[in-house]
Structure formats: C-alpha cells, structure tokens
Amino acid sequence: MHDLHRERMSAGETRAAGSLALVFAFRMLGMFMVLPVLATYGMELAGATPALIGLAIGAYGLTQAVLQIPFGMLSDRIGRRPVIYVGLVIFALGSLLAAQADSIWGVIAGRVLQGAGAISAAVMALLSDLTREQNRTKAMAMIGMSIGLSFAVAMVVGPLLTRAFGLPGLFLATAGLALVGLALVAFVVPRSSGLLVHRESGVARQALAPTLRNRELLRLNAGIFILHAILMSSFVALPLALVDRAGLPKEQHWWVYLTALFVSFFAMVPFIIYGEKKRQMKRVLVGAVLVLMLTELFFWAFGYGLVELVVGTVVFFTAFNLLEASLPSLVSKVSPAGGKGTAMGVYSTSQFLGAALGGILGGWMYQHGGLGGTFIGCAVLLALWVAIAGTMREPPYVTSLRMPLPEHALRDAGLGDRLLAVPGVTDAVVVAEEAAIYIKFDTQTVDRAAIEALVNPPSNSGDA
Missing domain, CATH: 1.20.1250.20 (MFS general substrate transporter like domains)
Known part of the structure; x- marks a missing residue:
C-alpha cells in the first residue's frame, strides 16, 4: 500500500481548486445566463432579427476560440495572474458595453468583447501550478463540476434576473460576477511558488x-x-x-x-x-x-x-x-x-x-x-x-501520470522501453527539458505504486 496521506489534497490545494472553480463558475454563469432569454427579450432591441439574435448568442465563441490558446501561451511567459486579471477586466467591459446597448449590434459588440477575455487556459495552468500531480485530476474535476453547475444555475437565474431587471440588469450582474472573480484571484487564490510549464497543463x-x-x-x-x-x-x-x-x-x-x-x-x-x-x-x-x-x-x-x-x-x-x-x-x-x-x-x-x-x-x-x-x-x-x-x-x-525524474533516471536510456514492457502501460514519454516522464496505464492491470517503484526505485528515491 502506498502512502494514502500523500493522495489527500492539502488545505492549500483545496483552497486553490475551490476558489479557481468559483472564478470559472462566475465567468461561465455570465456567458450562459443570456441563453434562455436573448431569443425572447432580445427581439425588443432596435434592429433585432432572428439571425442577429443568433449572432449575439454565439458571438462570444468567435473571440474565445481565437484567443484562448494565445492567452494560455502568454501566461507561460508573463505569469498566470496578469493574464487572468486582464481577461476578467475585458469580460466585465464587454458586459458593461452590452448592458448600455439599446440596439442588437451593441449587444453583439459586448458579447464579442466578453469572449475576448479568454482566460480558460490560464486558469487551468494556474491550477496546475498550485496542485501536486497526484491531486490534479481531482482539482480539474472540481472545475468541471463548477462549469456544469454554473450552466444549470444560469438556465434558472437568467430568466428570473431578466424578468426583474431586463437585459441591461442581466449584463450588469454579469459584470459584477467578473469583478467578484477578480477579487477571488487577488485575495483568495493562494500564491504559487513559480510557473509549472508542462505538457498536461497547457498547449505545447x-x-x-x-x-x-x-x-x-x-x-x-x-x-x-x-x-x-x-x-x-x-x-x-x-x-x-x-x-x-x-x-x-x-x-x-x-x-x-x-x-x-x-x-x-x-x-x-x-x-x-x-x-x-x-x-x-x-x-x-x-x-x-x-x-x-x-x-x-x-x-x-x-x-x-x-x-x-x-x-x-x-x-x-x-x-x-x-x-x-x-x-x-x-x-x-x-x-x-x-x-x-x-x-x-x-x-x-x-x-x-x-x-x-x-x-x-x-x-x-x-x-x-x-x-x-x-x-x-x-x-x-x-x-x-x-x-x-x-x-x-x-x-x-487509461490514467495519465506525470513523474519528475531524478538525474540518474534521466540518463537511463532504457527507462521508457522497460515501462512499455509492463502489462497495462500503454504509453511512456520522457521529456528531458522538463526532467519528467509522462505515462499512461490501465489501473485494472497495474497500479500506480508499481509504476512509481519502477521509475524511482526505493533505494534511489528521496522524500518526494
């Protein structure tokens, strides 16, 4: 049996995953809340046609798709937080632009600007910085659940908010949620000791x-x-x-x-x-x-x-x-x-x-x-x-595993082949510049402890 204590998320990891899940949820809530209401309330806007309503619903996806990967790569260079701060501010500005619009084109412009705050990749990379490899899947699952929950809440809250305050009120609430996300990143998300640039957390x-x-x-x-x-x-x-x-x-x-x-x-x-x-x-x-x-x-x-x-x-x-x-x-x-x-x-x-x-x-x-x-x-x-x-x-x-490699293991040319010979291991790649190995294995055939022992035998391993 390997050490169960090591598998448990620390207080810092739980705080990081929980607060970043909330940042994601608040932002996605703002994206999704317009879905159930724009087709009905949006027709009252000047110049609205069904085709333009559809464009307003989907417009955020255009800028989000174009900017998501570049923003993620930028966060590898200048740091996660600056990219996340700028992205949330852009998102809030888009929401304010849509809130004061009295025509469908104003709402479309606001939605395009909302999508330009493409912080998904940077948030995921920050989560990787703040969690140990063995707990990363749990942390990612928390974010996945928060997105699903925000979608469910948005479907219900969107119509209720719009009934009470109209479309401008809905977009103002969205801007407010972005600012709450900003405060969470600034004051609640723990500080990371450094950037962990690796192939599971971002685009290589x-x-x-x-x-x-x-x-x-x-x-x-x-x-x-x-x-x-x-x-x-x-x-x-x-x-x-x-x-x-x-x-x-x-x-x-x-x-x-x-x-x-x-x-x-x-x-x-x-x-x-x-x-x-x-x-x-x-x-x-x-x-x-x-x-x-x-x-x-x-x-x-x-x-x-x-x-x-x-x-x-x-x-x-x-x-x-x-x-x-x-x-x-x-x-x-x-x-x-x-x-x-x-x-x-x-x-x-x-x-x-x-x-x-x-x-x-x-x-x-x-x-x-x-x-x-x-x-x-x-x-x-x-x-x-x-x-x-x-x-x-x-x-x-299969399950994915990333393990840091000590110097002697990096010099071991046959390590990947020995791992691939183990029944249940389907893939193994050593990335020298990260001093790490990436492994995929079937947990029903081989357990994680056996793989760790093969990569880093007890006689050679440290405290990690």
Whole structure:
C-alpha cells in the first residue's frame, strides 16, 4: 500500500481548486445566463432579427476560440495572474458595453468583447501550478463540476434576473460576477511558488501537429463542435417555441429549465457509471448522440404543447449533460502521453467555434425556416455526428501520470522501453527539458505504486 496521506489534497490545494472553480463558475454563469432569454427579450432591441439574435448568442465563441490558446501561451511567459486579471477586466467591459446597448449590434459588440477575455487556459495552468500531480485530476474535476453547475444555475437565474431587471440588469450582474472573480484571484487564490510549464497543463507547440493529425481526437473535437452548435441553435428556437407554440410567458421559462436540469442531472449518472465500469463509453456516446437527434425530431414533429416541450427539454438536457461530462474524459484517455494539455486546448477551441457557428446558424435557420427548420437543421448536424462517432474506436481505459525524474533516471536510456514492457502501460514519454516522464496505464492491470517503484526505485528515491 502506498502512502494514502500523500493522495489527500492539502488545505492549500483545496483552497486553490475551490476558489479557481468559483472564478470559472462566475465567468461561465455570465456567458450562459443570456441563453434562455436573448431569443425572447432580445427581439425588443432596435434592429433585432432572428439571425442577429443568433449572432449575439454565439458571438462570444468567435473571440474565445481565437484567443484562448494565445492567452494560455502568454501566461507561460508573463505569469498566470496578469493574464487572468486582464481577461476578467475585458469580460466585465464587454458586459458593461452590452448592458448600455439599446440596439442588437451593441449587444453583439459586448458579447464579442466578453469572449475576448479568454482566460480558460490560464486558469487551468494556474491550477496546475498550485496542485501536486497526484491531486490534479481531482482539482480539474472540481472545475468541471463548477462549469456544469454554473450552466444549470444560469438556465434558472437568467430568466428570473431578466424578468426583474431586463437585459441591461442581466449584463450588469454579469459584470459584477467578473469583478467578484477578480477579487477571488487577488485575495483568495493562494500564491504559487513559480510557473509549472508542462505538457498536461497547457498547449505545447511540438504537440500541436500530432494532435491535429490524430483521427480519434479529431472525432471528439468534431463532437464537441456539433454539441455546442446545436445547444446554441436550440436556444434560438426553444424559448420561442415555449412562447409561440405552448403559450408560456417568457417570465415563467425558468421553471422549465429548473425541472429539466434537476431531472437530467440524476438521469445521466447511471449511464456514466455504466460506460466507465463496463468499458462501454463508445456505446454510451453514440447512444446519447442518437437520443439528442431524436429529441430534435420530436421537437419538430410533436413539440406543440407545454407537456411535450418540457418532456423533450428534460431528455435533451439528459443527453447533453451526459455528452458534456463524457467528452473531456475521452480526450484525456485518447490523447498521447504528454499531449493532454494540447489536446484539451484544441478541444476547447473547437467547443467555442461550435458555439459561435451554432448561434449564427440557429438564427439564420429560424429566420428562413421557422422553428421547424431550426429543429430539423439541428437533427441533420446530429446525424452527421452519429456517422462520425460510429467509426470511432473504443477508447483505451487509461490514467495519465506525470513523474519528475531524478538525474540518474534521466540518463537511463532504457527507462521508457522497460515501462512499455509492463502489462497495462500503454504509453511512456520522457521529456528531458522538463526532467519528467509522462505515462499512461490501465489501473485494472497495474497500479500506480508499481509504476512509481519502477521509475524511482526505493533505494534511489528521496522524500518526494
């Protein structure tokens, strides 16, 4: 048995993960709160058309996609905090610009500026600086949960805030949340002893080309692109369907989303457990995409009453949340040793591009084809994803490990080959400039302690 105390997160690590998860949550809350309300309240803005509403919904994704990786690389050079501070200020300024806008173009400009505060990669890199390798997965999971929770809260709070204070009040609240995030980074997030530039926490230039050529990763990137495209497109159509088809006043939409998100959160858990425990993630993924496609067709054919729309929304969010939770885990499994940071950077960029295109496409489809055209368009996109996901291989069920290497191990030319000879080890890469080794292994076949003992035998290891 290896030392369990070492596996527990320290008070500093817990504080770092918790506070950075909140920074992420507050920022994403501001991004997501407009989704359920812009299609209904936004039509009152000067110059608003369905196509421009769609552009306003997805506009943040354009700048976010373009700037996310460069901001992450900049944080390696000048430090994490300056990049995060500047990003949150830009986000707050975008929110203020949208709050004082009286035309749809003002809101679009505000959303574009919001997206320019692209701090995701810098926050993840700061989290890596502040946590030990063995606790990093837990810390990343806390951030993942905070994003999911912020989405759920946004779906409910967005309509309630907008009902009380209108769209300007919603955007002012978003600016306030960005400033709370700034205060958290300044006063609550612990100081790091230095930058930990490594391949699991950020984009490595040398890993970019192999990542872009990896067919399994490309399938997952296409998946998250389509998932966020249909989310944004659906939120051009769904709020309007609740008003026009079901006669539900826009002020009451919050309870539909609350019901859907509450039920879907519990409904998706058994599928995640089944996929991981039975090693059937491909089946779960393809099944969830098929369910999403059928839900869009259901909205098109039967979504004319309140009961049908609420049931459809519950099923939609169950499949959506299942995919949103599963895809990052699959990227982590499929990416080569030492390539996870780069793979996640490209994956996030694909996600934001999907959001941008989805908003634009949803608005255009609604303007030219009405609600039915939008739902059919989403179903076609999902049919394309079914074809892409159907050709994927079952992912390897492996865990990633990064271990610092002492001088003698770095000089050991045969270390990687010896590790690869161990049953259950699927990949091992020594990165000399980091004095570290990246290993991927199957925990059902070999345990972490055995790998650590092989890399750093007890007679040679220090206290680390």
